[in-house]
Amino acid sequence: MSTATSKVMRVALRGDSILTHPRFNKGTGFSTAERKAFGLTGRLPFCVNTLEEQCVRAYDQLLVREEPIRKNSFLQSLKDQNWVLYYGLLTRHLKELIPIIYTPTQADAIANYSHLFRRSEGMYLTFPNEETMERDFLEQTKGRDIQLFVVSDAEAILGIGDQGVGGIGIATAKSAIYTLLAGIDPSKAVSVTLDVGTDNQGLLNDPLYVGWPNKRIRGAAYDRFVDKFVQLVRKHHPHSLLHFEDFGIGNAKRLLDLYHDKHAVFNDDIQGTGAVTLAALTSAVGVTKSKLSDQRIVVYGAGTAGLGITRQLRDGIMAIDRLSEADANKKFFLLDRFGLIKQSLGSSKIRPDVREFVRPDAEWADASANERGEVGLLEVVKKVKPTVLVGCSTQAGAFTEEVVKEMAKHTERPIIFPLSNPSRLVEVHPSDANDWTGGKALLATGSPFPPCKQPNGKEYVIAECNNALIYPGLGYGAMITQASIMTDTMIIAGARRLASLSPALKDPDNALLPDFSEAKHVNFEVAVAVAEQAITEGSAGVEWRKEDIREKIRENMWIPEYAKFVYDERGEK
């Protein structure tokens, strides 16, 4: 498809086949000559529209729908019909429409997947069909140049848990964001759901559920199934990026560790979230004129994202401020459902992957605890006097007025990042945190929120600390250079580039991260930084000069514009 205006494309489809193919369909955008060549003259009304005119019409149709979920369904239908129009419309109304196709609205679409279902999109690899997985995989990929696989097993979708086959909706949304913000050609991306069953009883009881109605497969059978898929990707598309999304806590980090040195794999919830949060914190410490290593950081919700953030911030402190790993680890205080993660919780409550961050009991001997010896968030805040409070717990309202005010007693500019999605699960509404701290809090959230009013009447824009601000660029930087692996240093390079674009660098009253309306430019810069790093450290599969990277990336970006079609029976189909 088109990577630049006025591109010519040879196409082998005619008539209804071209009109019903979203990659090629232009609707009323087919020129008179194309209509003749492709057998469309009698299949379309007379007028030829420009893409601009089609976008105006589609936007009017969208606005008639008031509820976000109805807008989401409309946009899904548009994507099923015509990719250029879909991405063209989104590009023209980026900030308004990202929350419709992504968090928060996509969470509702996923939760209601079986009821909203009209048409399949992506690849459904289902456990009882394991035997035929290679054939099913090749049905959709054979002969195609695939650069990106986005895969989910749907165990931990956004903050709404196990969604079974509906998880395809997060893979397709993340994939669409790659196209929109980094310019990945949608015909070179495949969204995959690994349907290994669901433990969501509501779905299992639902007669309209369209996934495999079975309890979730775990253990060796699960590992074998996932491995079979990963090996197919490695065998047939060795230079692709494999993006893992919303896997459960028992698998996300384990699978990343298993495959990270074998293929270019990326776990967005761990690495993407870690990277965007590192950028937001780098920006915040710029405002407070302190260093990353000066912070005392409380992370509430030590799951996939919480731990990913902790590790990425720790690695950032080591790389940027040159602290040892042991010293950097001491900056963190993690809480999970049993309160502060400290030694006496014992191995049954401390997951192996949080061991580096377990606090010694001696430090908490004088702390108030409940009857089970658990130390809660307020007590931790009282004792630690954190400068940074991050939430990834899915516990709406967990950062209470008392907690926030206690934090603000001890730190001039409390840095508070309630990152849980969708919006209704946020640990504290940013306007409350703003009011309770007299406008002193430096804030970032996972989903979009309106600006807050400061005591001086000014507006404070809430940064959206969502991995979508960075993962498309991280992934594209790796893909475009055909990196054999995605290294931690490539991710840190991307995070630092994002931090360098923070509006707060210009004025400390500005948002901590660039606005989502800037997300295309931001992801372009991140992709450049990642590609430069891949070339510097030798993980790239291409031999490019660093000074050519910007141009190479620009040239390869897919942009939503119609190419001129020429009929050719050996052309694309």
Ligand SMILES: NC(=O)C1=CN([C@@H]2O[C@H](COP(=O)(O)OP(=O)(O)OC[C@H]3O[C@@H](n4cnc5c(N)ncnc54)[C@H](O)[C@@H]3O)[C@@H](O)[C@H]2O)C=CC1
């Ligand atoms: N802003 C962003 O870019 C991202 C945000 N997220 C959000 O972060 C949240 C968590 O996602 P994951 O880490 O994938 O889920 P997860 O299930 O791996 O982690 C959630 C953690 O919170 C803990 N938790 C539950 N109740 C708690 C309580 N009362 N107190 C303390 N901890 C408690 C759980 O035990 C678990 O360890 C979700 O809302 C998700 O949407 C996730 C990835 C990216």
Ligand SMILES: CC(=O)C(=O)O
């Ligand atoms: C943003 C994202 O990846 C999540 O909430 O899971």
Ligand SMILES: [Mg+2]
């Ligand atoms: Mg996610």
